[in-house]
Amino acid sequence: MDLFDASAISAPELAARIGPSTLRNRSGGPLYLEIADELRRLIESGEVSAQTRLPAERALSISLDVSRVTVASAYRHLREGGWISAQRGSGTYVSPTSSMPAWSTLAGDRDTATLEFVNASPSASPLLAAAYGVASERIRDRFALGGYAPSGLFELRESIAAYYRGRGVPTTVDNILVTSGATDAIHAVLSTFTEPGARVLVEHPTYPGVVELVHSLGGRCIPVPIDPDDTDEFVPAADRAARQSAPTLAYFMPDFSNPSGARLPLGTRRQLSATMHRHAVLTIVDEVAADLSLDGPPDIEPFGAATPDVATVTIGSTSKTVWGGVRVGWVRAEAGLLARIAATYARRQLSASILDQLAAVELMGKYDEVRRARADISRVARDHTVALMRDRLPDWHFRVPDGGLALWCSLPDGIRSSALVAEAHSHGLLLAPGLRFGTGYAFDDHQRIPFTRSLPEISSAVDILARLSSGIGQTPARASSRPEAVV
Numbered sequence: 001m002d003l004f005d006a007s008a009i010s011a012p013e014l015a016a017r018i019g020p021s022t023l024r025n026r027s028g029g030p031l032y033l034e035i036a037d038e039l040r041r042l043i044e045s046g047e048v049s050a051q052t053r054l055p056a057e058r059a060l061s062i063s064l065d066v067s068r069v070t071v072a073s074a075y076r077h078l079r080e081g082g083w084i085s086a087q088r089g090s091g092t093y094v095s096p097t098s099s100m101p102a103w104s105t106l107a108g109d110r111d112t113a114t115l116e117f118v119n120a121s122p123s124a125s126p127l128l129a130a131a132y133g134v135a136s137e138r139i140r141d142r143f144a145l146g147g148y149a150p151s152g153l154f155e156l157r158e159s160i161a162a163y164y165r166g167r168g169v170p171t172t173v174d175n176i177l178v179t180s181g182a183t184d185a186i187h188a189v190l191s192t193f194t195e196p197g198a199r200v201l202v203e204h205p206t207y208p209g210v211v212e213l214v215h216s217l218g219g220r221c222i223p224v225p226i227d228p229d230d231t232d233e234f235v236p237a238a239d240r241a242a243r244q245s246a247p248t249l250a251y252f253m254p255d256f257s258n259p260s261g262a263r264l265p266l267g268t269r270r271q272l273s274a275t276m277h278r279h280a281v282l283t284i285v286d287e288v289a290a291d292l293s294l295d296g297p298p299d300i301e302p303f304g305a306a307t308p309d310v311a312t313v314t315i316g317s318t319s320k321t322v323w324g325g326v327r328v329g330w331v332r333a334e335a336g337l338l339a340r341i342a343a344t345y346a347r348r349q350l351s352a353s354i355l356d357q358l359a360a361v362e363l364m365g366k367y368d369e370v371r372r373a374r375a376d377i378s379r380v381a382r383d384h385t386v387a388l389m390r391d392r393l394p395d396w397h398f399r400v401p402d403g404g405l406a407l408w409c410s411l412p413d414g415i416r417s418s419a420l421v422a423e424a425h426s427h428g429l430l431l432a433p434g435l436r437f438g439t440g441y442a443f444d445d446h447q448r449i450p451f452t453r454s455l456p457e458i459s460s461a462v463d464i465l466a467r468l469s470s471g472i473g474q475t476p477a478r479a480s481s482r483p484e485a486v487v
Contacts, residue, residue: 009048011055015063017042031066032073039074040083043094046204046223046442054084054092097440106432114428115461120258120405120450124323126373127363135358148351151342152178152330156357159364160316160330169305174335177342180352182288182317182329187213188345189284189313189331193249194219201241201250201281203234205408205437205446207258210251222247223439228262228399228408235271242279250276250283254303255290259408259437259448261401269303277311285314288329291321291371293403294379298371309334313341318360320405321367321374327353328360378405378451385451385458392466396447406450412469416444420468429464 018038042048054060057075061068075092078084086092107118151157157173164171179185186209194200196218202210204223211221222245224238238250252272254264264272276283285303293299304312317329329352331341363370385407386400395412411417417434424431434443449465451458 008053011059011063032070036074036077044441046440050094050096050440052094116430117450118430118432120452121324122452131359131362134362135355138358153357156361169302175332177331178352179329181327185315185329185331188341192341192344199245199247201247208436226262228260231264231268239275250281253286256292256404261404270306273304273307277307283312288317289404295402326356328356381451384455388462392462405452406448409447411445417447423468427464
C-alpha cells in the first residue's frame with residue numbers, strides 16, 4: 001500500500017483511496033458515516049498524513065458522485081471527533097497528532113520500574129565484566145594524557161574496520177568515526193545532511209528517534225510501508241516514493257528492522273541500494289541490529305557493498321549485542337563524507353568514554369563469541385515469549401522474527417495500543433505505544449513487545465496483557481474520536 005505524504009491531496013486521489021466499494025457495499029447506515037469512517041481509516045493508517053489539506057466539499061462530492069451535503073456531513077462528523085479541522089480562508093486539514101511525551105519518560109527509571117518493556121534493550125553480555133577488567137588495567141597507561149580521542153581510539157577504529165573487512169567491505173581507520181552510542185551517530189549524520197525542507201525516506205514502521213530528529217531539523221519523513229512477509233515489495237514502494245517526493249536522504253534498517261523485524265534478503269538489498277543510488281539519495285544504514293540473528297544466516301552482505309561507497313553511510317553500535325550502558329557507536333563512511341560528519345560531531349561531543357572504548361576493543365577481539373552469547377540468550381527469550389503469546393493472547397497476530405529483540409504484534413479489532421499502554425501503566429507494566437513507530441496516526445493497532453527482560457518478567461507482562469486484552473472493549477464499532485497522547 002502506497003502511503004501519501006504531501007501538503008494536499010486532490011479530490012480524485014482521495015476518492016480513489018476511499019474507493020467505490022465504500023459506496024457499493026454499504027452496511028445500511030447513513031452514507032456520510034460510511035465515507036467518514038473510510039477517511040478516518042486512511043488517516044489512522046497513515047495513507048493520508050497529519051496536516052494534509054483535504055479537498056473542498058464540492059470537489060470531493062463530484063469525485064465520489066454523491067451530494068455535497070453528504071460530504072459536508074462526513075467532514076462535520078470528523079471535525080467533531082477531532083480528526084480534521086477547518087481553517088477559515090485556508091481549507092480543511094487533517095489534525096496534527098497529539099503531543100507525545102519524550103521517549104525517556106515512557107520508560108521511567110528502569111532500575112525501579114516494575115516491568116519496563118518500553119526499550120528493547122537487553123541485559124549485559126556475560127563477557128562484559130571481564131572486558132571492563134582488562135580496560136581498567138589498560139586505562140592506567142592513559143592517565144597522563146588528556147582523556148579525549150575526538151575520532152575514537154586508533155585501536156578501536158582498527159578493530160571496527162577489521163569487522164567490516166571480515167564482512168567483505170574494504171575499510172580502513174579513515175572510514176570510521178567512533179561516537180558515544182548509536183544515537184549520537186544518527187544525530188551527527190542527520191544533522192550533517194538534513195537541510196530545512198529536506199525529505200527523508202523511512203521504513204514504516206520505523207525507529208521513533210529518527211522521525212523526531214528529522215522533524216526537529218526542519219525535514220520531513222516520507223514513510224515507505226514495509227511488510228516482513230513480502231520484503232520484495234519494499235523496493236518498488238521506495239522507488240515510487242523517491243520519484244514522487246525527491247528525497248535527499250533515506251534511513252533504512254535492512255537487518256531486523258525496529259520494530260517490524262524485517263530483514264532484506266541479498267537480492268532485495270542490492271536492488272534497493274542501486275535504486276537509491278540511481279535517485280541520488282544518500283542512504284543511512286542503521287546496522288545496530290545486524291548481529292542479532294537467531295535463525296538462518298548470521299550475516300548477509302552489508303547494504304551498499306555493491307554500490308559506490310559515497311552512496312551509503314553506515315551506523316553501528318555495541319548497544320544490542322553487548323549492553324546499552326557501553327556508550328560506543330560508530331559511523332562508517334567514505335573519507336570525504338566522514339570528514340563532514342566528524343566536523344558536525346565535534347560541535348556536539350569531544351570524545352566517547354575512553355574506558356568504554358577500551359572495553360569495546362577487548363570485546364571486538366572476540367566478537368564472534370559475543371554474538372553467539374547474545375543469540376543464545378535472545379533465542380530462549382524469544383521462544384518463551386512466542387509460546388506465552390500464542391497461549392494467552394491467541395487473537396494477537398505476529399510474525400516470529402528470525403532475529404532482533406522484539407515482536408511486532410497486530411492487535412485484535414477494537415483494541416488501541418494507546419489505550420492498552422495507558423491501562424498497562426496503571427498495572428506496573430510500561431510499554432511504548434504503537435503510534436510512536438509511525439508517522440501521523442499510524443500503528444495504534446500494533447504493539448511492540450520486547451523479549452529483552454528475564455523470563456519471569458516476560459511471563460508477568462504477558463499475564464497482565466492477557467487480563468487487559470479481555471477487558472478493553474473489542475467491539476469494532478465506529479470510532480469517532482482520535483487517539484490521545486500516552487503518558
